[in-house]
Amino acid sequence: xxxxxxxxxxxxxxxxxxxxxxxxxxxxxxxxxxxxxxxxxxxxxxxxxxxxxxxxxxxxxxxxxxxxxxxxxxxxxxxxxxxxxxxxxxxxxxxxxxxxxxxxxxxxxxxxxxxxxxxxxxxxxxxxxxxxxxxxxxxxxxxxxxxxxxxxxxxxxxxxxxxxxxxxxxxxxxxxxxxxxxxxxxxxxxxxxxxxxxxxxxxxxxxxxxxxxxxxxxxxxxxxxxxxxxxxxxxxxxxxxxxxxxxxxxxxxxxxxxxxxxxxxxxxxxxxxxxxxxxxxxxxxxxxxxxxxxxxxxxxxxxxxxxxxxxxxxxxxxxxxxxxxxxxxxxxxxxxxxxxxxxxxxxxxxxxxxxxxxxxxxxxxxxxxxxxxxxxxxxxxxxxxxxxxxxxxxxxxxxxxxxxxxxxxxxxxxxxxxxxxxxxxxxxxxxxxxxxx
Numbered sequence: 001x002x003x004x005x006x007x008x009x010x011x012x013x014x015x016x017x018x019x020x021x022x023x024x025x026x027x028x029x030x031x032x033x034x035x036x037x038x039x040x041x042x043x044x045x046x047x048x049x050x051x052x053x054x055x056x057x058x059x060x061x062x063x064x065x066x067x068x069x070x071x072x073x074x075x076x077x078x079x080x081x082x083x084x085x086x087x088x089x090x091x092x093x094x095x096x097x098x099x100x101x102x103x104x105x106x107x108x109x110x111x112x113x114x115x116x117x118x119x120x121x122x123x124x125x126x127x128x129x130x131x132x133x134x135x136x137x138x139x140x141x142x143x144x145x146x147x148x149x150x151x152x153x154x155x156x157x158x159x160x161x162x163x164x165x166x167x168x169x170x171x172x173x174x175x176x177x178x179x180x181x182x183x184x185x186x187x188x189x190x191x192x193x194x195x196x197x198x199x200x201x202x203x204x205x206x207x208x209x210x211x212x213x214x215x216x217x218x219x220x221x222x223x224x225x226x227x228x229x230x231x232x233x234x235x236x237x238x239x240x241x242x243x244x245x246x247x248x249x250x251x252x253x254x255x256x257x258x259x260x261x262x263x264x265x266x267x268x269x270x271x272x273x274x275x276x277x278x279x280x281x282x283x284x285x286x287x288x289x290x291x292x293x294x295x296x297x298x299x300x301x302x303x304x305x306x307x308x309x310x311x312x313x314x315x316x317x318x319x320x321x322x323x324x325x326x327x328x329x330x331x332x333x334x335x336x337x338x339x340x341x342x343x344x345x346x347x348x349x350x351x352x353x354x355x356x357x358x359x360x361x362x363x364x365x366x367x368x369x370x371x372x373x374x375x376x377x378x379x380x381x382x383x384x385x386x387x388x389x390x391x392x393x394x395x396x397x398x399x400x401x402x403x404x405x406x407x408x409x410x411x412x413x414x415x416x417x418x419x420x421x422x423x424x425x426x427x428x429x430x431x432x433x434x435x436x437x
Contacts, residue, residue, distance in 0.1 A: 006046055007307040013037045014300055018343050022386045024396065030389065031289035034296035041303040055298050061257040062168035063294040066116055068260035069162075071286050072239055073111075073119035075267050078281075079232050086127040090134065097209035098201075100135075101144060104128055105197050108149040112156035114239055116163045117390040118290075120153040125397045135212050139403075144204035146403070147413055150394045151382055152197060155421070158189035158378040162246050162256060165294060165389075166349035167374050173353045174370045178250040185371050188432050192379055192425030199417045231274045238266050294346075301350040310351060314358035322361055325368050326430050332356070332369040333426045336376025337419075341384040344392075345377040352377070368433060372426055380422040383414045 020033030041047045076082065089107055093100035107127070111120035128149050132142040157164035161171050161181040171181060242263030249259050268279050304310070317335065321328045332352070339348035352373045356366060381387030385395055385407060398405055 006044075009044060010041065010046055010300075010303045010307050013040050014304060014347075017300060018347065021344060021389075022392065024392070027396070029289050030392070031293035031296065034293050034300070038296035038299035041299060046306060047299050047303050051302060055295065055302060058172060059169065059294045059298045060291070061255055062165055062172060063291045064257040065162065065168060065260045066118065066165045067286065067288070067290050068257070068264040069116050070119050070122075070290070071264050071282055072235075072242070072267055073115045073123055074282055074285065075271055076232070076235060076239075077123055078271075079228055079235065081232055082123050082127055083130075086130050086134075089127075090131060093212060095212050097141075097212055098205070100131070100212065101148065101201065101204070101208055104131070104145050104149045105152050105200075108153035109156045109193070112153050112163050113160065114243060116165075117154045117157040117388070118165075118287075118393065120156070121150065121390045121394045121397070124149060124153055125394055126401075129398075129401050129403070137209065137212075140207060141209055142403070143405075143409060144200075144207050146398070146405070147410060148197075148200040148204065150391065151200065151414070151418075152193065154382060154388055154390045155193050155196060155379050158375060158425070159186045159193070161185075161374075162243070164378060165290070166346045166377050168256070169294070169298070169346075170349050170353045170370065170374055170377075173350075173357070174367075176367070176370065178247050178256070181371070182247065183436070184367070184433060185374065185429065188425050188428035189375065189379075191428040192375070192421050195424045196379075196417060196421035199420060200413070203413060203417060228274065231270065234270050234274075235267050238263055238270070297346055298350065301347050301354070304351065305354055310355040311358055313351070313355040317355070318359040318361070321356075321359055321369060322365065325365055325433075328361065328365045328369045329372040329426050329430045333372035333376040333380060333422060336373050337380025337383070337422060340377050340381030341387045344386060345381040345388045348381070349373060349377040368429065371429055375422060375425045375429065379425055380418065382418045383411070385410050 014037070017033050017037035020028075021030045024030065038047075042049060042052075085107060089100065089103040092103045104124075108120055108124050111124050125146070128145050132145060137145075157167065159182075161167050161176075161178050171178070242259060245259040245263070246256050249256065268282070272278055313335075317331060320331050336345070336348055336352045339345075339351060343351075353370065356369050356373065359366070359369075361369060378388075382391065385391050385405075395405065
């Protein structure tokens with residue numbers, strides 16, 4: 001009886017945890033339900049306490065890397081750079097709704113490329129809201145910028161492996177370094193992102209204002225945003241050097257988290273030297289909960305693996321996956337898309353990756369399947385607004401600013417564009433790996 005009850009308890013804990021993360025009753029942090037679910041499985045003995053050290057070892061590096069990147073973005077935000085950026089996006093637009101659309105897309109893409117999708121959403125969403133408010137756009141005119149910016153910001157975590165927590169965890173499980181990842185996935189992911197951006201423009205072009213009028217009182221030149229440019233230049237050098245350090249360090253076996261820690265410490269020291277401000281404000285504001293969230297989700301997924309979920313997936317799909325590389329790419333990407341949109345992409349990526357390790361695939365096919373997994377969890381997960389943690393954060397920010405976005409408004413875009421963009425990305429991955437041999 002106890003053995004029969006164990007799988008039911010694990011599945012119940014998992015579903016309740018995911019439901020709580022998605023709906024966030026009373027605005028609770030997503031780490032709270034995840035930690036409660038993990039504690040239940042640990043106390044019930046379903047996940048042995050002896051596994052904790054191993055889980056911490058697997059999760060800590062990826063979570064610390066993401067946390068350090070978020071703190072770096074917070075430092076730049078404190079300098080005033082992102083508020084200045086919002087003015088310059090308007091200046092670049094020169095009264096054109098289409099140029100504003102391009103500026104917003106590029107801003108969101110670059111933010112994710114240099115930081116990560118969480119930082120990009122946390123910082124660019126208020127920027128876009130400020131822009132559309134300054135320009136006094138109607139709500140139907142705001143949606144193309146808000147939705148397109150969020151979709152590109154989250155999808156932009158795919159080209160390089162250091163921009164998403166689930167990707168970092170997947171790479172650690174798969175034993176793949178950043179250089180190999182970028183060589184194989186950067187081009188296919190970029191093809192997919194450019195395709196999605198173009199399709200978003202085609203979908204929304206009639207909603208984009210042909211001309212944006214700004215009164216003298218609303219002129220960008222009238223907004224003085226103080227930026228410490230010497231501090232900014234030094235900080236940006238550190239950001240770029242840290243990002244490059246991930247790839248250089250990967251060649252020498254240096255863990256990304258140590259490079260990220262050095263980078264954030266240097267930025268904190270430079271800020272203290274230039275402004276006299278210590279790290280106290282960032283210590284209190286930093287999202288430390290991401291460490292607990294990542295650990296707790298891994299514990300719950302470990303419980304699912306213990307009751308055989310990943311084994312069942314492996315048995316059910318291994319024949320299709322092993323038939324040829326194209327099938328492996330499409331099936332793996334499709335599986336992660338389905339799991340992510342119903343269960344959120346962090347647990348889905350872990351479940352999918354652990355399932356792949358049990359399929360006894362050829363090394364090349366397995367590598368392709370891992371990369372397709374990432375495309376499914378980074379791009380395919382965008383069909384529903386609950387598919388990624390970043391999109392849930394985005395919805396929460398919109399609600400805080402009294403922007404009520406319905407699932408209908410969101411999904412009438414994504415249900416058409418995201419599957420097409422994902423398919424283009426997956427086929428590009430298959431074709432690119434054939435080109436480079």
